[in-house]
Amino acid sequence: MRVNSKYRIKPYPISAVVAGMELGRLVLTHDDKVMLSEGTILSESMIAGLKFWDISTVFIKECSPAMGIDLSIPETVLQKKFYADYDHTVNLLKNSFAKLRFFTEVPLATLCELVNNSIDPLINATGVINHMHMVRRQDDYTFHHSVNVAVICGVLGKWLGYAGQELQDLVLAGLLHDVGKTQIPLEILNKPGKLTPEEMEIMHLHTIRGYQLLRNTPNAPQGVIYGVLQHHERFDGSGYPLTVSGDKIHKFARIIAIADIYDAMTSDRVYHRKISPFAVVEVIVDEMFNKLDPAIGTVFLNNVRDYFVGNIVELSDGRQAEVIYLGQFMASRPVVVTEDQEYIDLERNKSLSIVNVIRA
Ligand SMILES: [Fe+2]
Incomplete structure (x- = not known):
């Protein structure tokens, strides 16, 4: 239904609403009186009023790209805050890992603090999966990847029902999953292009090096130690370093494996886009x-x-489209509507695919 309209209506937390936005639905007071009508262009004083009356969410009208209308909606306050917090977290991790390369001691207390104070708010941010995809990454892949895997582990852990200390440990395991890479020579770690079989063997040692670092760290949680050691093991026994399989792989390592694959593939790397x-x-x-x-x-x-419904994507034929529907569980290819109002079920039309996400 929404695809026939000129706009789409999206819920915004009041903290993300800025002057100039247009209401997509009327706003009612808590005793059901109309406070502002649909179509109102919000001013600073109206937003202050909404906050005063404890209105937590409003519906905002956004231009639909399907009508060929300008896509350049500015970043929301929430997105800006997420990106700033994310950059700050990556820099803190960079400092910790730089020390680790020389002193070979894991600063566990500092990293636990980082999980509690910096990564936890990212995990709980509204729209986290979309923000993660749009985040601007600087050069240092390992630090970005470590923070991303920690955040995805936290989000996935919550979906799996983890909470409290166990969730914190899982996030710490995600943050430290590649800590052994601090013990791999930089010329191999940062080599552009494919590694030789010998270099690949050295690279695979990062699992064991990480395990050794954590075994020598007082109070390192068991789950973190085994999450780090086993995150490249695979359920069918085809992974490394010990080729264990099934439930012999610690559950933290099985969660990290999914977070690791998802983030590695959705990132720009030296060897693939x-x-x-x-x-x-x-x-x-x-x-x-x-x-x-x-x-x-x-x-x-x-x-x-x-999280993918509403994303603006680029198709393999160069057209832009909006994701409007994701079908059955196994149907990973969505239904999209293009700028010229063509509805395409990508599950049926396999000649087309999504090559890029323009706006998440
Ligand atoms: Fe790894």
Whole structure:
């Protein structure tokens, strides 16, 4: 229904509303009196009034790209805050890991503080999965990837029902999953292009090096130690370093494996351009019944797909389109509507695919 209209209506938390936005639905007071009508252009004083009356969410009218209207909606306050907090967290981690490379001691207390004070707010931010995709990454892949995996572990952990200390430990395991890379020579770690088989073998040692670092760290939680050691093990025994399989792989490591694949594939790397989250979902569906834990994979896919509706994407034929519907669970390819109002079910039309997310 929304695709026939000129606009789409999206809920905004009041903290993200700025002057100049147009109301897509009327706002009622708590005793059901009309406070502001649909179509009102909000002013600063109206926003202050909404806050005064404790209105937590309003519906805002956004231009629909399907009508060929300007896509350049400015970043919301929430997005700006997320990006600033994210950059700050990456810088804090960079400092900790730089020390680690020389002193080979994991600053556990500092990293626990980082999880509680900096990463936890990112996990709980509205729209976190979309923000993660649009975040501007600087050069240092390892630090960005570590923060991203920690955040995705936290989000996925919450979907799986984790809470409290166990969730904090899982996030810490995600943050530290590649800590062993601080012990890998920089010329291998940062080598552009493919690694030789010998270099690849050294690279694979980051799992064992991470395990050794954490074993020597007083009070390191068990789940963190095994999450780090086993995050490249695969459910069918095809991973490394010990080729263990099934539930011999710690559940933290099985969660990290999914977060790691999702983030690595949706990132720009020295050896590949980032792939759209839609294509990554297809990969996870493919691997879910042999290499990944199917129960965890199912929870991930069921929840992550909700974030994709409303994304503006680029199709393989160059057209822009809006994702309007995601079908059955296994149907990883959505229905989109293009700028010229063509509805395409990508599950049926396999000659087209999503190559990029323009706005999440
Ligand atoms: Fe790794």
